[in-house]
Amino acid sequence: MTHSQGEPHIVSTRDGRHLHAQRREGPATATAVFESGLAANRSYWALVQQHLAGPSIVYDRSGLGRSAPATGPRRLRDLAEDLVDVIDAIPGEIVLVGHSWGGPITRLAAARRRDRVVGLVLVDPSDEGCDLVFGRPARIAEAVGQIGSAALARLGLLATAYRSTLGALPEDARQDMRTEGFTVATTKTRKAELAAVVADLRSLRETPPDLGGIGVTVISGALNSAGMGAKVRAAVTEAHRASAARAGGRHVLAPNSGHMVPVTDPALVADEVRRHFTRSL
Known part of the structure; x- marks a missing residue:
């Protein structure tokens, strides 16, 4: 294997688009498939992959x-x-x-493929059970974040806001993220993904996906972080706890983490993935 995240792999969508992916091989178990957060690429999962022996796939939306x-x-x-x-x-x-917005994405996909998906690990996910996500302050914060990210990207400075994340990654994933993760095009995709977040969360609240039969783990960051102070963190964590209980699953706190759990507690995420590997055997 020449790259820490695996060999290149192309996935064709039903409408003919090509998605770039990387696949790590490993002993025969279920395959872990990783979905990143809002406007985030495959590189965020590099550390978690390193803690897994089984096969895994990361990809770029x-x-x-x-x-x-x-x-x-x-x-x-x-x-x-x-x-x-x-x-x-x-x-x-x-x-x-x-992770994050990847949580609702994986829930919908899992409901569509309940015959194939044996486990679901939601890492500090966006959760429609948290009333604060519908409030005006959250919308203002998202808009300000979008404007700021776009401005920094145009100046070539967006990567500086993610120095600690970049520094934690393996060298090859770090270079990929530095080159591909902070472009003007990325901020345009972020804007497109952000446009209907509130409407989509309301839809999930009204019609939650059926995950019957799928093992579920919800991981919450235990620490406050940028844009997620003590009040918001407490509300989000309580929503996670309730979501895990409704699904008959596990709720786990990531002790070293704010929101960026895949980078700050990768071994814990990998441990929860392995629990579902074991269920599949």
């Missing part, structure tokens, strides 16, 4: 990393359909792992 942009809106259901296409390109059983 359309308009991120090395995947060409899609035309039209990027509603939650569109993102989930692309993940279903990734699942359909892989033989055997699947454990889905989703």
Whole structure:
């Protein structure tokens, strides 16, 4: 293997787009498939992959990393359909792992492929059970974040806001993220993905996906972080706890983490993925 995240792999979507992926091989178990957060590419998962012996796949959603942009809106259901296409390109059983906005994406995809998905690990996920995500302060914070990210990207300075994340990654994943993760094109994709977040979360609240039969783990960061102070962190963590209870699953705190759990507690995430590997045997 020449890259820490695995060999290049192309997934074709049902409408003919190509998604860039990387696959790490390993002993025969279920395959872990990773879904990143809002406007985040495959590189965020490099440390978690290093803690797993079994096969794993990371990929870039359309308009991120090395995947060409899609035309039209990027509603939650569109993102989930692309993940279903990734699942359909892989033989055997699947454990889905989703961070932040990747949480709702993996939930919808898992409900579509309940015959294939044996486990779901939601890593500090966006959760429609948290009332604060619908409030005006959250919308203002998102808008300010989008404007700021776009401005920094145009100046070539966006990577500086993620120095600690970059520094933690393996060298090859770090270089990929530095080159591909902070471009103007990335911020345009972020804007497209962000456009319908509130409507999509309301839809999830009204009609939650059926995950019956799928093992679920919800991981919450235990620390405050940028944009997630004590009040917000407490509300989000309580929503996670309730979501895990409704699913009959596990709720786990990541002790070293704010929101960026895949980078700050990768071994814990890998441990929870392995629990679902064991269930599949």
